[in-house]
Amino acid sequence: MLLLSGMKDVAVVILNWNGKSFLEQFLANVIACSSGARIILADNASTDNSIAYIQANFPDVEIIQNASNGGFAKGYNDALQQVDAKFYLLLNSDIEVTPNWIEPLLKCMDDTSISGCQPKIRAFHQKDSFEHAGASGGFIDANYFPFCRGRIFNEVEKDTDQYNENMEVFWATGAALLIRSEVYHAHLGFDEDFFAHMEEIDLCWRIKRQGGRFLVVPESVVYHVGGGTLSYTSPRKVYLNFRNNLMMLIKNHEGLLFPKLMWRMILDGIAAIRFLFGGEFKNFGAVMRAHGYQYANLGTLLKKRRELKKSATQFNPKGWYKGSIIWAFYGKKVRKFSDLNQRLFK
Numbered sequence: 001m002l003l004l005s006g007m008k009d010v011a012v013v014i015l016n017w018n019g020k021s022f023l024e025q026f027l028a029n030v031i032a033c034s035s036g037a038r039i040i041l042a043d044n045a046s047t048d049n050s051i052a053y054i055q056a057n058f059p060d061v062e063i064i065q066n067a068s069n070g071g072f073a074k075g076y077n078d079a080l081q082q083v084d085a086k087f088y089l090l091l092n093s094d095i096e097v098t099p100n101w102i103e104p105l106l107k108c109m110d111d112t113s114i115s116g117c118q119p120k121i122r123a124f125h126q127k128d129s130f131e132h133a134g135a136s137g138g139f140i141d142a143n144y145f146p147f148c149r150g151r152i153f154n155e156v157e158k159d160t161d162q163y164n165e166n167m168e169v170f171w172a173t174g175a176a177l178l179i180r181s182e183v184y185h186a187h188l189g190f191d192e193d194f195f196a197h198m199e200e201i202d203l204c205w206r207i208k209r210q211g212g213r214f215l216v217v218p219e220s221v222v223y224h225v226g227g228g229t230l231s232y233t234s235p236r237k238v239y240l241n242f243r244n245n246l247m248m249l250i251k252n253h254e255g256l257l258f259p260k261l262m263w264r265m266i267l268d269g270i271a272a273i274r275f276l277f278g279g280e281f282k283n284f285g286a287v288m289r290a291h292g293y294q295y296a297n298l299g300t301l302l303k304k305r306r307e308l309k310k311s312a313t314q315f316n317p318k319g320w321y322k323g324s325i326i327w328a329f330y331g332k333k334v335r336k337f338s339d340l341n342q343r344l345f346k
Helices: 004-009 020-032 050-057 071-080 102-108 181-186 199-208 235-252 257-277 281-296 298-311 325-331
Strands: 010-016 038-043 062-065 087-091 095-097 114-123 126-130 138-140 146-148 167-169 176-180 213-224
Touching: 004 010, 004 102, 010 020, 010 071, 010 102, 020 038, 020 050, 020 095, 038 050, 038 071, 050 062, 071 181, 087 102, 087 181, 102 114, 102 176, 102 213, 114 199, 138 199, 176 181, 199 213, 199 235, 235 257, 235 281, 235 298, 257 281, 281 298
Parallel strands: 010 038, 010 087, 038 062, 114 213
Antiparallel strands: 087 176, 095 213, 114 126, 114 176, 138 146, 167 213
């Protein structure tokens, strides 16, 4: 039986970079709904008086000031080195939580085989729908394209309680991630070369290569603005998503690397051509730059791959979709997670 005293083992850590407006909008709600947990603001060298605002209005919130803006990955790594807690609950600053949102997540972690979990993520501006970054749990296909229960590419489903059961997933969203601190540090946290985007998928993948497990716990619900720091349509975001997806493929793919990598880069090239003919020239350039990064940094990535291969034990493939989500979406016109061939999930 979970006791509320377990809340003292939880540190809710909010990474902030010039997000004073989100802190004004959401921090009081987080504090009110997280009684018993430590609330920590990890600030990435903001210049918008975020720190002064917290000090003046929320004196009980702990503050960690990072020396620079190293992005999501380095920002959390630097901050969490200074946080002594059994569980880290990483939370985006643009999230509205709900009463008792932490307890179901903690109860899930009573199972010591679970490395981490996430709540159900709904959209703040359309509260009857899932939100892009996490929805009701993250999955990955045979070509390592991520998607969610409730979101395939940019197609987001309405939440009609169709995905309300706990489920083991491939990855849990970094927007609201409860993870054991010992697991986080044992795997050296996020890969700082990612800067931002997909670093949590890479971390979950690395942990799963040593048998780790991740769950979605839909009894816990939060509402996410999304795109608060970087718009979903930003060429910078396109670059990071394409670049980081290839980076984690090179690091984590088991089996012959280069045939899989070449096939993925061909698929990326098709996406780039779609951008080009759609007049999205900056996004076309973003994909090309993402590929250029792989060529320039292949030696470093292969070294990471070798190191991870040495430490891998038994890969837990749960949440891996053996089919192609591209073919399902564009070829078969599948728009809902529930309409995917469920026999193709491991």
